[in-house]
Amino acid sequence: MKLVLIADDSPSNREFLATIMEHEGWEVVEAGNGLEALVMAVQRTPDLVLLDIQMPGADGYATVVAMRQQIAMVGTPIFAITAYAMEGDLQKGLDAGFTGYLTKPLTRRRLLAAIGALS
Ligand SMILES: [Mg+2]
Numbered sequence: 554m555k556l557v558l559i560a561d562d563s564p565s566n567r568e569f570l571a572t573i574m575e576h577e578g579w580e581v582v583e584a585g586n587g588l589e590a591l592v593m594a595v596q597r598t599p600d601l602v603l604l605d606i607q608m609p610g611a612d613g614y615a616t617v618v619a620m621r622q623q624i625a626m627v628g629t630p631i632f633a634i635t636a637y638a639m640e641g642d643l644q645k646g647l648d649a650g651f652t653g654y655l656t657k658p659l660t661r662r663r664l665l666a667a668i669g670a671l672s
Contacts, residue, residue, distance in 0.1 A: 554578065554579065554580045555578075555579050555580065555600040555601070556579065556580045556581075556582065556597060556598075556599045556600050556601075557574050557579045557580070557581055557582075557599055557600065557601040557602070557603065558582050558583075558584065558590060558593055558594055558597065558599035558601070558602045558603070559571055559574070559581060559582070559583050559584070559602075559603045560583070560584040560585075560586070560587065560589070560590035560593075560602070560603070560604050560605055560608070560613075560616070561583075561585075561603075561604075561605035561608070561634065562585055562586055562605060562607070562608045562609060563605070564585075566605065566634070567583045567585075569659075570603055570634075570659075570664070571583060573661050573664055573665070577665065577668075579601075582597055582599065585608075586608050586609055586610045586611065587604075587608050587610055587611025587612060587613065587615060587616035587619075588610055588611050588616075590602070590604065590616055590620075591611070591616055591619050591620060594620050594623065594626060595623060598625050598626070599629065600629070600630075601629070601630050601631075601632075601668065601671075602620065602626075602629060602630070602631040602632070603632050603634055603655075603664075604616060604617060604631055604632065604633055604634060604651075605633075605634050605635070606633055606634065606635035606636075606646075607635070607636070613633055613634075613635070613651075614645070614646070614649045617631050617633070617646075617649050617650040617651050618649055618650055620650070621650040630652045630653075630668075630671050631650065631651055631652050632651065632652055632653050632654070632655050632667060633646045633651045633653070633654045633655065634655050634657065634659060635654065635655070635656060635657065636656065636657045642654075652671075653667060655667055
């Protein structure tokens with residue numbers, strides 16, 4: 554079973570994403586902040602990461618940079634989940650190491666389209 558790590562400081566956002574991914578047959582692990590997400594990523598080596606940008610402590614940008622420093626996660630798809638949709642923010646995210654951007658409010662259709670585009 555493929556494993557997705559969902560990191561968001563909002564429990565309701567995590568639940569929304571987890572429900573969709575579980576329905577698609579993924580195993581889900583959740584983290585409530587960037588540091589927790591990094592620890593979990595190192596421990597579990599997920600196949601996919603959905604990472605909120607705005608989190609207390611290490612935000613999504615800092616977290617993706619740290620994840621990319623892990624050899625096992627160099628090629629892992631890591632998507633930013635964010636309310637930021639400006640072009641400059643998109644470039645900042647790609648520079649930091651994100652595979653792509655998913656803007657809030659996120660829909661099931663857009664999430665699955667982004668994941669489906671990977672294969
Ligand atoms: Mg947040």
